[in-house]
Structure formats: structure tokens, C-alpha cells
Amino acid sequence: MRIALKKILRSPKVIVGEILALALLCVIGASLPQAGSATDAELARLNNAGPVVADLIKAFSLDHVFRSGWFCAATLLATASLWVVTLEQFRRLRLAWKQRHEPSQFRSAPFQMEFERPAQLAQAEPLLKLWTENRAGVAGSALLHLGLLFVICAGTLRALFSAQAVADLVEGETLPPTATGWSAQWPGLIAGPIRFASPVRLDRVDVNFYETGDLRELKVNLAVSSNGVERQEQVAVNRDLRLSGGRMYVGSDVGPAALLEWEQAGLAPAREAVLLADKGQRRYEGVSSGANGMRAHLRTQVDTAGNQPSVLEVRVMKGNALILTTVARAGDILQLPNGEKLSLRGMPFWARLRGGRDSSLWLAYSGFAFIMAGAVLIFAVIRVDGCVVITPLGDRERVFVALKPQRLVPLFQERFQRLVRQHGGPETVVAMISAPEPARVEDQREPHSCGDNCRGCVRRALTGPCPESRASGVALGIILLLGLVGVTGCGPSAAGEARSLVQRYNSIVAEAYRRGDVKLIDPVVGPKEGKKIAGLIGVRLDLGLTLDSHLLSLEISSVDRRPDEWRVRTREQWRYRDLRIGTGEQVGEESLDSYEMLYVFKKSDEDQAWLVDEIQFISEPIIGRKTPTWAGERAPLRGHAGDKTGEPRS
């Protein structure tokens, strides 16, 4: 039973099948959005691709291939084969290493020649010379497979015992030596959480930027206490810190934090450190929620030298109404309606510290080293056995020259020719000399590390399957693999993508009108349309108004998709109302409008994102509201929903 199982596991068909199965699963996993790494929207799009697709995804765990039973089973089977093969290879390696050659063994050599030459030896006895070069080459395959085993074992140990954690700390804050001190932990299946032996205080964040706004450098200065003694340490991107209990490192998550205090009559002040998130171009934004449904939208800019920002843009909203917009400095107290107050206490930096513990890392790295060493030995260090026998025959000598490379035999033809010439043989050896029939079969098959006397090799060679059918099978496999790549690489439908583009644009621009915040539209609008919207928001702010708009329905009529431009026609229904800044009271009547629109999207030069370049009405808009709220509405407005504020074009 055990022998039969071993036989199956080391069968070439099974091994190649296992590799193909793993490759296929990897292709699927790499081509389809996977839970854990893909966004929710991508996963939803995959699951909404149709009932058949959804069934397939569910049945075969296609949205979490690398954690599926299929993948585990394929990996387990491949590991079992790898184990059996590696043991076998090391056994053969031991034999091949010790093997002492006899001249008779060279009868099967792929290169051999016998010729006569005038006597040159001073002795009457036959001369025998046997040698082996690059003996280490035979260890290549065994080492490579051992390395693979190491890596798989390391991966398994990592899944079981490793742990990852993150903590966002503000300058001056301390990470306690407890598991709960971290913001989040991801321990392995049977691993405990990360807990450093000493408290770590974040003293200072050193950060600076390129002129383009990209992060140039990030260093985090820490104070680590142990046994009552405090020592200064530093972690930076790609420079970790080893501590008792794991290692600490940083990515590139950093930014200023706004230390806020909400005060409400009769209640204790609520303090919050709002970690402002990077929005590109050294701009950082965040939101803080206060009492009575109020929330403060915060924004600041950091200079290229990475100094702490001195001012903070604050927009306080209550529901959809803008209550207050101002620029605050550390120490400022903002008065809000109903006697509420919002204080800005300071703006230190925050940084995300990451903790990791993986005690099997050495095993993985050893595995990588073995794999690389094995690959080098297989292809660059080829074992070659040589034999020269010179037999005196009076005034002549019979010379037998043979060369037996372990693999890539034809490459040694020139070498053999030189060897023959060195021993007085003919100048030109026309072709590789064939060995006697049974052994030749083995030699042409590129013997593996067993050397060339392995009975298994001979048996498989003699009884092996038809090479042509196998070759076409492999070719078919590769073609199928590539075909699958083509199929699974297809993107979502044009209408679906157009809908998401239009929805994203509308939700961002609607929020910009609501908050009276022009900067929000930067990620979705090109310069031409941007200027128009900025002007309209500005005019409203001057009048002390904001626009609260809601998209009620959206229908994509057509999509004209070109490489650098998308033209999307839509039918939309909107509800609008104007709100007074400060009180949030509605000004004028509400309006229910219907439009047919044409959106022209163009790619941004900077990051190749689709931006709205222009918006047109393609038919007369149907406007619900009869009375204009403000004089500016008499002008023809076009573009974003917020432009369509109740007045038909004149």
C-alpha cells in the first residue's frame, strides 16, 4: 500500500498534473478579484456577472481560490509528491556522489571514439584515465526540490503561528506592552497575538515630500523602555526594529492629526484625535463627529519639508446643511449654534506602526537560497564524466576516448572534438557518436541525479508513453492556460463601468455643492468643467447658500467608448433644494428635475483616471421648480446636476 502510494506520488504524470493544477488555480486566483485583496465593488461586480457565474463562484470558491479546499488539496498533494521525490533524489544523490567509474560504464557514453595513433607512451602497460568534473551539478535537482519543501513548510508554519498587527499612534502616544494596545491584530490559525515586552512611545515623525507631492522619506523616532531604562530607536520604510516579541516596521501611512474637543452645555467635553488621511498632493482630510448629528470635515496641507501644518480648514455640517466654514489654528475655539463649541488643541503627526512575528522566516529564506542554488547547479554546473584508455600495440596505440555529460548532452560536442584531437585522433569528429542501443535511450533522456545506471530511468525510457502525444498534451495545456488568461482577463461591461463613472462623478460633485467645497471635485473633473463648477459653488457661497441634491434615478442610454474618450448618454432624475449656510433652513421651493445628459470623459495625463471634460444637455431639461431662488439661475446652466438648479436654459 505504502509502496503503491509512493509510486503514484512520484509518477511523472501525477507530478506534471499537480504542477498544471496549481498553475491553473493560480491563473484563476490572479485573474479574478479575490476576497481580502479586491475591493467590495470588484467582488460585487464579479458576483453580479450572472447567475451561472455566481453559481460557479460559489461551487468552486473562485472568489477566494487561495483559501479554498481545492487549492489546499492541490498543494497538499504536490507537497506529498515533493516529499517523496526529494527523499528519492537525496538517496540517489548519495549513490551518485560516491559512484566510482569503471571503463566499462563508458560503453553507454553518448560521446565515445576508438582510434589508433603512433605510439607515444613510454610504458608497455595500458594507461587508464578517469575523471569527473562539476560533481556538485548532480545536487541541483535535490536542492531545488528541498528548497521548495522548505518554502511550503515555512508558508504553512506562517499560516499557523505568525501574527500581524497595526497601531496608529500620534506623536507623544505610547503603545503599551499588551495585545490590546494594537488597533488590529491578525494572528495565525493557532497563534497568539503580538505583544512586545516593552512599551514603545512615538516621539517624533520625520517626513518629507517631493515637489510633486509624493512621499520622499518617512522616519519614526521611538522611545523604547526596558527595565526602567529608555532608549531611542528609529524605524523607517524598509528599516525595521527588532524587539522582544516581534519586529516593528512602517509602511507609508502617515499624516497630521487634528486634536479636537467638542463641548456641549451640560456634558463633559468629548476629545478626539482625528487621523487625517492622505488625499494626494500633500493634502490630508478627515471627519469628526460631534453631538446633535454635527460633523466637522477637516482638511490641511503639509509642506514639502514635512513641518507640522499650522492651519486647518473646518466645515461643520449638520445633516446636509453647512453650518460653519472657517480656517482654524491650534488653540482656536469655534462657536457653533446652540452654544456648542469646537476647539482645535493641536496638529501633531500620526504614523501607522506595524508589528509582525514570523518565527519560520529563516526556513522560507533558506528555501529560497536552496531553490536558487539548485537552479544554478542544474543549468550552469553540469556533471561530466570522462574516460581515456590507451592500450599499447607495438609501435601503435589504441585510444578510447569517452565523455558522459549528465544533461544537455549535445552542448558537449565541441568539447569532445577537442578531447579527441588532444589525444591524436582525427581532426573532425563528424557527429555525436551513438552509444549501444539500450543505454543510448537512457542517455538521450537527460538522466536526472540518479546518474545513468538507474533502472527506473531505463524502464521508464523503454516503456514510456509516446513522446508526440505527450508533447501535444503539454502544448494543449499551455494553450488552454493562455486561453484562460484571455478569457478571465476581460474587464467589466462598458455600461457597468460607465455607470460607476457617472455615479462617482455625481456623488462627489453633489457633496462639493453640499459642503461648498470646490477642492472635493479635483479627482473627477477636468479643468474646463472644473472652472464652471468652481464658479457656481463660489456664487452660491457668496449668497450664503449651499445646494443639497440627490440623484433619484440614473439610466445609461448609450456608451461610445474610444481609447482616450468615453461619451456616455444618460437619463437622470434629481431632487434639489437650496439651504442657508449657518442655519440649514431651506430657501425657496424644492425641485424635481429630469434630464438627458451627455458626459464626455477624458483620461487624465497624470494618473490616467477618467475625468469629466464636458457635460451637455441633449434635450430640453424638465424643471420642477417654477420660481428661481436666486438671480444667477437665469443664466443657462449645464454640467453637473448641481448646475441644473431649476431654470431652463434661456
Add this chain to the structure above:
Amino acid sequence: MSNFTLEASLHWAAVVLYMGGAVAFAYALLFARPEKTRGAMWVTAAGLLPHSAALAVRYFAVGHGPYMLKYEVLSSNTWIAVVMLLVFIWRKPSWAPLALVALPGAILMMGFGLFTNPEARSLPPSLRSMWLVFHVLFNKLAVGAFLLSVAAAVVLLRKLNGGSGHWLDKLPGAEVVEAYTVRFLGFGFIFWTTTIGAGAIWANQSWGRYWGWDPIETWSLVTWLAMAVLLHARIFFRIKARATAWGTVACFVLSVLTVLIFPFVFPSMHSAYFQ
């Protein structure tokens, strides 16, 4: 003259010289003038001078190695491929016909790169690592080795299909060409393995894990597995030379897709670095 104008002029000078080299190789081999092969090599080697200068100008202008943009990556890949080709032909002059396939391939790669956006991008701090240098360098070496192996595979297929001509006859027999095809693929396998290994160590340093099933990581594993299938099939099933050649072409295509195409198709951590 601005840095970019200088760099572009040098790049195009290199393209012109490489094209001259390719034409000279074609003339020498197709019109049976073997003595001209040496000249063709010199013309091609002369192309390396402006090409090296262009890469140096780029390095000093942007302050980092060629691994941020298609423009930089393809240009440096071409440089490595041409150097590898010339070194091989210099060591084995009878293999000059390989240049007929490999050199146009390299010129196409460079031409494609030169028509992409050359605007320099800032180097994020995560890319400042010695392991990244190894990761990128060995990837370029792998691409060079794959280009040579696919060139040998094309020559092999030509021979197996009964093609004849002075330049084909100059080459050794099909069995030797096949062995070289496998050897180049083997070197590609070594370099690809090292690329994955160095990338894994760098990923652990930067992102806290050496393997995360990121789509490009996974595709690089698929390429590696495809090579493993081909090499195992050759050993176990004694596949014919024709199948080996087609398998080599498939592995090359897969490696090109992994390095140059898939980062733009599948959302990946690598996409951000290679626009």
C-alpha cells in the same frame, strides 16, 4: 539642450545603430558574406554607447534606476538583451543567425518603450532597497535570457520545418540548437527564480510578508510553474524538439505578459510602480 532632449537623441541614435546592426547581420547571413558578421557586431555594439549614455543621463536626471516607467524598464531590458546577445555571439560566432531574431525583438521592445510617457516619477521610499535592485536586475537578465531562448526556439522551428539557407546551415544541428534553447531557458529560469526570491525578501521588508498572492506575484509564479512543466515534460516524457520550441515560445509569451501587460490589466501593488 535639455536632459530629456539629450536622452531622447541618444536613445534614437541607439535605435538607428541597432537597426543598422540588424540590417548588417541580415546582409551578412542571407547573402552568404560571413566576413561581414564581425562588422555587424561592431555596429550593434556601437549602439550600446549612446544607449548606455541615455540610461546614465536618465539616472542622473531622475536619481533612481530604471524601474519606474515602461519607458525606463523597456529601454534597460533592451540594453541587457543586446549585451547578452553580443556576448554570446562573441563567444560562439557560428551563432550569429540568432541576431536575426533577437535583435529585431530587442528593437521592438525599445521602440515600444520610447513611445510611452517618459515623464519621470518620484521614487517612493519603499522602492529604496537593495533587494529591489536585485529584484529588478535579475528580472532584466531573465527577460534577456528568454529573448535568446525564444530566438533559438524560432531558429529550431525553422530547422525542423526543413528550412535551409546559408545562415541556417551555418548553425549546428537541430539537437544542439534545442539544447541551447533549453539552456537559455534554464538561465531564464535561474534569473526568474532569483527575481521572485529577491522580490519576496523585499516584500517582507516593505509590506511585512514575503508572499501575498498579489496578482503579479501570482502570475510570476504561474510563469515559473509553466517553465517547471516544460522542463519536467522534457525530462520525463522526452518531448520532441518541436514541442520544446513551442513550449519555450509559450513561456516567453507568459513572461512578457507577466512583466509588461498584466500589471495594467489586473489591479496589483506592482501596477502603481510600473505605469
